[in-house]
Every structure is written in structure tokens, then in C-alpha cells.
Amino acid sequence: GAGVSQSPSNKVTEKGKDVELRCDPISGHTALYWYRQSLGQGLEFLIYFQGNSAPDKSGLPSDRFSAERTGGSVSTLTIQRTQQEDSAVYLCASSRGSRQGEYEQYFGPGTRLTVT
Amino acid sequence: AQSVSQHNHHVILSEAASLELGCNYSYGGTVNLFWYVQYPGQHLQLLLKYFSGDPLVKGIKGFEAEFIKSKFSFNLRKPSVQWSDTAEYFCAVGGSYIPTFGRGTSLIVHP
Numbered sequence: 062g063a064g065v066s067q068s069p070s071n072k073v074t075e076k077g078k079d080v081e082l083r084c085d086p087i088s089g090h091t092a093l094y095w096y097r098q099s100l101g102q103g104l105e106f107l108i109y110f111q112g113n114s115a116p117d118k119s120g121l122p123s124d125r126f127s128a129e130r131t132g133g134s135v136s137t138l139t140i141q142r143t144q145q146e147d148s149a150v151y152l153c154a155s156s157r158g159s160r161q162g163e164y165e166q167y168f169g170p171g172t173r174l175t176v177t
Numbered sequence: 178a179q180s181v182s183q184h185n186h187h188v189i190l191s192e193a194a195s196l197e198l199g200c201n202y203s204y205g206g207t208v209n210l211f212w213y214v215q216y217p218g219q220h221l222q223l224l225l226k227y228f229s230g231d232p233l234v235k236g237i238k239g240f241e242a243e244f245i246k247s248k249f250s251f252n253l254r255k256p257s258v259q260w261s262d263t264a265e266y267f268c269a270v271g272g273s274y275i276p277t278f279g280r281g282t283s284l285i286v287h288p
Binding site: 154 | 186209211213220221222223226228267271274275276277278279280281
């Protein structure tokens, strides 16, 4: 079946502009995660959605970052007034559930964001 | 809070050499442990996972990992690496509902 898809694959934007990154999870997966991957920094957790529950936003680095998940499926990560330090690869992952972190995550290809 | 430490950030080996990548975690409860791999230009994908039972876990492509509870470790091993194993390797711990990832280890295998 289809895996996790993300769009766009690459995004170059000017400092101060807003960007929207999209994630399409695997059908039936209730849990959806956004991570940020910077060179040599591993995966930084941003936000987590589980079913219809309120999202866990504890990883969002500032109030310029927000995300939503419509209909329990597609998710959009929005970064307002982008800064150069926002440049990174943004990864989306989904899983069947999240009880005690026991379900493996399926990752998308990522969106490489470059802020000039 | 849970955390993961990967000791080796860059490893360079020749083909047929043995591999061991270190991973230590910190978490007070029952843990689920994972190794993910990211080949050049590809998605992150699961290599192997440990939930319970036999602490020696076998994954794809000849990789294995051993969970040693007393040492809070989950080291990844392969007896003989191949050029195609060149990739970034990430250890992850799932104790709470949000898995925590290590910083990753870049492995380069020379033919």
C-alpha cells in the first residue's frame, strides 16, 4: 500500500514569509508525528496527533509553528514569519497507535526547507 | 523523561568488518526500543525493534541488537558489513507515547 507522503519535497522561501508543509499518513494510522531533522542533530520532536484527542504541542519551538490535522488524516505544519534557523528537513511519521510507544513509525520522505 | 544517547557519531569501516553501534537510554519504566536506518536519499525505515521476550533481536539485512536491561543499552551489531550498509542509523526509545531518537550514527563502508 501507499506509504506516508509529504509535499513539497523542497521549499525555498525568503525570511519572513509563511510556509505550509503537508503530510498524508498511511490510511488507518491514528497517530501522526512531526519531527525536524537538522544536520548532526537527530530528530527533534515537534507535535503529535492521536485520533481525535488534543494534539501534544510540547515540542513546537515557538508560537510561529502550528499544525492541524483534518478529519484524522492529512496534516499541515505551518511556520509563520520564517527565520533562517528554521531551515531543516521536516519529517512526518504515522503509526497504528501510540500506546507506550510500542508501534513502529512509518516515515515520509521529508520536506527540505531552506530559508534565505 | 526519556532520553537516548548514541556514542558514535561517525563510523568508517571496510567491507567484511564487524560493526557495533552503541545506544544507551534513560527511562524509568517499561521501554520499547528501536533501530531505524536511513539510506542515502531514502526514507527512515525500521531496522529492528524490541518489545519484550528474547533480549537478542534479529532484524533485516543481517542486523541484530541486544537489550541489556542492567546497562540500559540496546547496541546494534552486524558481523560483516557491506558497502550497501552505508547509511545513517538512529536508536529510539518508546516509553511514553512519543518515541525519542538519538542523534544518529553515520556509517560509511568502503568497498
